[in-house]
């Protein structure tokens with residue numbers, strides 16, 4: 001018996017039962033002829049151990065050990081006839097499950113590779129010299145991720161799927177603590193989610209204590225309606241995004257006063273140039289801006305960031321005022337303490353609501369509308385502030401999967417792939433799911 005061949009075929013685990021093995025290559029196809037030693041069997045219908053050899057039948061099993069050649073095990077299996085009940089049956093096949101024409105080794109290797117969030121059905125097919133459809137069939141037959149139990153703190157988020165679903169956005173429920181996916185629903189729509197939440201057991205819904213959402217009104221309504229024991233927090237990143245949007249609008253308005261093409265020109269086109277070139281000073285965290293000298297081709301050759309900021313704010317009162325107020329909010333967001341933040345927060349709301357700039361008054365209304373949820377976002381759990389940014393890693397992996405999603409024609413398959421690739425230790429089915437197509 002050739003141990004090198006056994007090793008090459010990744011069949012070391014079966015070495016002790018292999019009687020003969022030889023490998024041939026014809027037209028780039030690897031064929032491994034194989035017989036097994038006689039082992040003790042029992043009749044599957046009467047459990048008798050008394051049987052005779054009835055004949056042989058060669059089973060062709062796909063066994064993908066190479067990416068350059070298709071490979072098959074041609075397994076010459078004995079057939080036995082039970083002396084007691086005359087039942088004809090095969091000797092135990094250690095390579096594949098009944099009804100499967102792919103070796104268990106191949107199936108496990110394919111599934112293992114599919115766990116990576118960057119893998120696609122196409123890439124895995126190429127790696128194992130299988131067709132894409134082979135890989136999809138293996139995946140569909142062995143992977144069916146159930147939902148997890150709703151934990152104490154959940155994050156509700158969404159991702160864009162339009163091609164794959166009737167709806168544009170799918171909704172993800174994540175466990176804030178473990179960062180694992182609890183469930184993915186095909187739509188973030190109110191009635192769709194309401195139907196899903198209704199069928200959750202009461203005990204599970206009442207176990208949820210905190211729900212973190214972005215500033216999407218239906219999520220707040222759903223949270224209040226279906227999770228009566230939970231408080232709602234908004235992700236502060238989204239609040240800051242709204243604030244930055246307001247500042248961008250104000251900066252553009254101011255900038256255009258200095259645009260030569262406008263009818264109400266304030267003749268300082270250098271200022272216009274600077275506002276345009278350094279637009280990011282108004283939204284980026286100052287401490288994240290490059291600390292060294294920054295080149296300004298039109299004026300002084302190089303300035304430092306604080307000189308640039310000083311110039312940007314010195315020429316226009318509206319800009320100076322909005323930058324300061326924005327910074328005041330950002331400071332609050334970074335440093336406020338849940339237990340005594342209300343006075344400071346309400347004073348900020350007052351400042352925005354009474355601003356002479358409409359963009360800031362609009363932001364003030366937003367703060368008022370989400371006051372409770374913003375304050376709740378200051379809560380810390382085991383040192384971690386409530387936020388959805390902690391699960392950004394999950395979202396970026398989901399995005400990679402969607403980007404590579406040309407193999408997904410149905411939502412359920414996509415859902416399974418995402419959960420299978422992101423949650424740790426998702427079990428594969430011991431018995432293939434043959435009822436599904």
Ligand SMILES: [Zn+2]
Pocket residue numbers: 043044045046047048082083084085086087
């Ligand atoms: Zn029998």
